[in-house]
Amino acid sequence: MVEIKNMNIPVDHRTQMGHSRRAKMRQHLLISSLDFYANQPDAELMIDDLIKHANVSRGTFYNYFKTTHELTIALTGEMSDEILKIIDPYIIHYINPLERMSMGLRLYMHATTQYPVWGKLLTRMGPHHTVRERQIDMYVKRDLNLAINSGIIPKDDVAVLKDLILGAVYYGIETLQQEQFKQDYANKIIEKLLKITSLNDELATQFAYCPLIKIEKVETDFFSFLKNI
Missing domain, CATH: 1.10.357.10 (Tetracycline Repressor, domain 2)
Known part of the structure; x- marks a missing residue:
């Protein structure tokens, strides 16, 4: 019983860390888009603009948003x-x-x-x-x-x-x-x-x-x- 509990603790911790990292990356993408609009308020934000501005890969972007x-x-x-x-x-x-x-x-x-x-x-x-x-x-x-x-x-x-x-x-x-x-x-x-x-x-x-x-x-x-x- 003790061994099972000890095995579950790191799994739960990793899950929480994963959720935290995902939330931070999503917020990073949102803040990056806000920074883009602050500098170019009349521009249309394209995916290439965002991934360059946020310094992330295209795949990372699609993990969070479709467009x-x-x-x-x-x-x-x-x-x-x-x-x-x-x-x-x-x-x-x-x-x-x-x-x-x-x-x-x-x-x-x-x-x-x-x-x-x-x-x-x-x-x-x-x-x-x-x-x-x-x-x-x-x-x-x-x-x-x-x-x-x-x-x-x-x-x-x-x-x-x-x-x-x-x-x-x-x-x-x-x-x-x-x-x-x-x-x-x-x-x-x-x-x-x-x-x-x-x-x-x-x-x-x-x-x-x-x-x-x-x-x-x-x-x-x-x-x-x-x-x-």
């Missing part, structure tokens, strides 16, 4: 979730779920102007890959349900409201990539969206135009990388 499009979808979606992990601790204390949703969406949109590489990737990949069933989708749905259940807004079709909100935010992000639209554009979008939920006009304006929270710490793989280049 560079698949890799870019993974990168953009994971960055979307990652920015929400940064934002969430700053807004979790809001009691009113629509105030929390409003600030969260404004911070999300603002991040695309702070990190234009990510903003361009979001608009390039489209909402199906970057919004649908990602964290932002779940958070908006959660806050709308809480607002309805607590009587802040009247009962409505949450799926319809969520799609209206996320659709407007997504296309708003695309517009924000143009310099001339940056001033209070996000505020205007959020104010209109809050009014669509039937939130009273005074609160809609208050939530949409209150001072934007300043996020001090960015300690994540992708956004820390962008911040440091």
Whole structure:
């Protein structure tokens, strides 16, 4: 019995090490693609570009992704979730779920102007890959349900409201990539969206135009990388 246990320990350890190495290589490929886009934001990432940039073999790439499009979808979606992990601790204390949703969406949109590489990737990949069933989708749905259940807004079709909100935010992000639209554009979008939920006009304006929270710490793989280049 003792011998069997001792034989199993190194096997389990090797398995864990293998998973760790695989995760690190996948992250290396994602970071390498992000570095490529940071240097060539309008370029189309090809496999030859990636394997040269990441200094890996073609076979290594295919062990993780079928195409560079698949890799870019993974990168953009994971960055979307990652920015929400940064934002969430700053807004979790809001009691009113629509105030929390409003600030969260404004911070999300603002991040695309702070990190234009990510903003361009979001608009390039489209909402199906970057919004649908990602964290932002779940958070908006959660806050709308809480607002309805607590009587802040009247009962409505949450799926319809969520799609209206996320659709407007997504296309708003695309517009924000143009310099001339940056001033209070996000505020205007959020104010209109809050009014669509039937939130009273005074609160809609208050939530949409209150001072934007300043996020001090960015300690994540992708956004820390962008911040440091």
